[in-house]
Amino acid sequence: MTGAIGVVGGVGPLAAAHFYQRLLQLSGADRDEEYPAVILVAERVPSRIAHLSGTGPSPLPVLMKVARRLVAAGAESIVIPSATTHAYRGEIAAAGGVPVFNLLEETGRRLGERKYRNPLVLATESTVGLGLFEPYLKNGIRARYPSVSEQHEVNGFIEAVKRGADPEAGRRKLALWINEKAPHYGADSVVLGCTELPLINPGGSLRLPTVDTTDVLAEAVLRRTAAPQGDEAASTSLPILVRKSF
Template identity: 40%
Template sequence: MLAGLGPLAGAHFYRRLIELTPAQQDGDHVSVVLVAEPAIPSRRDFLAGCGVSPVPALQQAARELEQVGCDIIVMPSTTTHAFYDDVASSVTVPFLNLLVEVTNALVAAHVSRPAVIATRATVQTQIYEPHFLNRIEPIYPPPEIQDRIECMIDAVKGGADTEALRADMDDVAAAGWLADADGILLACTETPLIAPTRPGPKLISATDVLAMAALRALGRQTGR
């Protein structure tokens, strides 16, 4: 697993992988190698045109996972999938594509108009669109809501109290921009940590989608 993007989100992905594994004892869980390298240059800064490319560091991390014998590689960061092709092509190990897996999960859940809660970089680059095609029509937040989401994501990365941030996320998820949405896509790995708790549209967590895809790829089926 290529994590550290950010660290808490990577740890949350690993926890969800454990919780979603149909295991009765320690030996039933999957073996995991986690490369957490927070020093990888900011993907968000680079996509905003004010930072250095993270691709060489991402490729190096992927090669480290290949060299230790991983059967598959996952990268639980939506924004970082803007560089998926460059990173996946640097190794021969199967490299799961979060964007593809999330698209398939939305189709399977009959969600065609998801409200996308993600980083500004994910929203502006519209990296999901080539996969959504004409099956899914995403709803993006207005600028003032996106600013709030960005601040919450930064707060999680900065070690803020995630429970305190849930109230802000509840407000975002109850705002008028979701009026026509039939689901909410938590499309940044920090956002499931502060997922809204109020009743509303169906929640789809990109973190859970990728964790379940990894388990399927490893022959571990789960109905959760």
């Protein structure tokens, strides 16, 4: 697959911009013409968290509009740089009529490849509450999730990124939080499962290995787009259109 990659922006906006940046940085390109072709459409998308909790309007009309715009502009596949928005992945795929990458599945695969069995998953309350990662955790992987009170603290980190707070301060605070809390959950790794959190990824400041879902998704896209047609060994998960309900 060598066509343009369509990126659903606005979910949230900074997370989508960061995904595009990481896609370029991880591509290995040296010249302008070597970078992947990307179409990014960022609309004002209603809160998925509010909708999934029954307190806000559906984001589906906007998300489906974005999918159609991406395909009309030439996208041959779609990427959603948001774990929570994967609750609507089936509808987005149906609206666009092209394959949609699966961040959740790619994250599960990465955990399996690295033999992490007890990851502490940091994500939005909707992603956690709906168990969006759970169908993709195989071979004995058992996710740990923050307690209710500590989930509120994770929400605070996510919201700070969304409002453009100082990322360096966010990194320091997140590192301290993870290093203090993760051992109590018996975690062997930490999944930055909301794509706002990779913007404040503490990296080497952590005592546990980290799975950065933005990088996992970007690497999956690059593997697929670099694979020659029919090269199964180089391909990654890009499922045929299947409508899923969460």
